[in-house]
Amino acid sequence: MNTAEIRKLFPILHQEVNGHPLVYLDSAATSQKPVSVIEAVKRYYEQDNANVHRGVHTLGSRATDAYEGARNKVAKFINAKSTEEIIFTRGTTSSLNLVASSYARSACGEGDEIVLTPMEHHSNLIPWQQAAKATGAVLKYIPLQPDGSIRLEDVEQTISDRTKVVAITYVSNVLGVINPIKEIAAIAHRHGAVMVVDGAQSTPHLKVDVQDLDCDFYALSGHKMCAPTGIGALYGKKALLQNMEPIEYGGEMIDHVDLYESTWKELPWKFEGGTPIIAGAVGLGAAIDFLESIGMDEIFRHEQQLTAYAIDRMSQIEDLTIYGPKQHRAGTVTFNLGDVHPHDVATVLDADGVAVRAGHHCCQPLMRWLNVSATARASFYLYNTEDDIDRLVASLIKTKEYFGHAIG
Known part of the structure; x- marks a missing residue:
């Protein structure tokens, strides 16, 4: 399936914004949804809507099958050993908070270490700050190279025998x-x-194999991979999850309850208290089907071509600074245009129908490391084309001229 055919499957892309055809370059924030995902959620609500695991009636059985079927798809998609290792959550943020609140607060003590990098999203930073405060552990940071990458030599020097948790994003x-x-x-x-992995930006774009990575925990968000918002998953090695305590209590996650004591269900349900995000899980399963029909290797190849093209075209704009390595990077190009504030850049681009992100991207420590207050960011996905990038470049040149920064 070529890109033109893929684009036809995303209804939202076929509209005008401010009198121009939409160019959506903000997929790192959230991806758009194909018809198959929209229809799967619609079909669930029209035909199968019921609570899961509790009822014996037909709708309840169908809803449970759809919900647990989605769990099975997630397990296969990232190559977990079993569905017991897949906990449904609201997304990467909830998944990382679960590990920090349950595992880290039990495993860490006074003087133990939690190792991070300065490039972490706030969702993979603040939970560890709180865990450190609660346990007396200390935070250590692997230093970044000038292009923002990290060296294994620095990893070796930062991690020690006092380190209990290493939590790093797979893709910045x-x-x-x-x-x-x-x-x-x-x-x-x-x-x-x-090893805890923030997989929010990797799962939509790379073929992920948690067994090959040998990570202990892996967090992902559905909305960045063509699924609805509000659904995600935590992968954890079974032996670790079995020894962890839930952090939410209530219906569904219990085995036996009396007036003074309660016991928990087996994995994975002991971590899923209350009515789960059933329609979101159905949508996530449909999104995985969609991505696999394209092929993760093909998605990655397409994004690599777009990123190389974008960096080449954007590098020709005088006074435009691109952050991060020139090669071996995912489909995100973060930049600043002279001394024009990124919000002003994004506003002018939006007037041309080009949607990019502007701000600190929930990475304030990284912004300080870059010595900037904010940046603009264009991020690509399987539905983007070189024409989209040409529109971006043309609008950036227009922006530069508008703010009085002549080219050449």
Whole structure:
């Protein structure tokens, strides 16, 4: 299926914004949804809507089958050993908070270490700050190279025998850096630490194999991979999950309850208290079907071509600064245009129908490392084309001229 055929499957792309055909370059924030996902959610609400696991009636059985079927698809998509290792959550943020609140607060003590990088999204930073405050653990940071990448030599020097948790993003939402997670996990394990991976920006774009990476926990969000908002998953190795306590209590996650004591269900349900996000899970399953019909390797190849083309075209604009490595990066190009504020850049682009992100991208420590207050960001996905990038470049040149920064 070529890109033109893929684009036809995304209804939202076929509209005008401010009198111009929409160019959507903000998929790192949230991806658009294909017809198959929209129809799957619609069909669930029209035909199968019921609570799961509790009723014996037909609708309840169909809803349960759809919900657990989606769990099975997630497990296969990231190559987990079993569905017991897949916990449905609201997304990457909820998944990382679960690990930090349940695992880290039990595993860490005074003087133990939690190792991060300065490129982490706030969702993979603040939970560990709170865990450190609660346990007396200390935070350590792997230093970044000038292009924003990390060296394994620095990983070796930062992780020690006091390290209990190493939590790193697979792909930076700002720099596009693809971190060597497998190699970092091996170093972490040699020191007895667990490897936690923020997979929000990697799962939609790379073929992920959690067994090959040998990570202990892996968090993902559905809305960045063509699924609805409000649904995601946490992968955890079974032995670790079995020894962790739930952080939400209530219906569905219990085995036996009396007036003074309660016991929990087996995996994965002990972590899924209350009515789950059933329609979201159905949509996530449909999104996985869609992505697999295209092929993750093909999606990655397409994005690599677009990113190389974008960097080449954008590099020709005088006074435009691109952040992150020039090669071996995901489909995100973060930039600043002279001294024009990124919000002003995004506003002018929006007037031309080009949607990009502007701000600190939930990475304030990284912005300070870059010595900027904010940046603009164009991010690509399987439905973007070189024509989209040409529109971006033309609008950037217009923006530059509008603010009085003549080219040449």
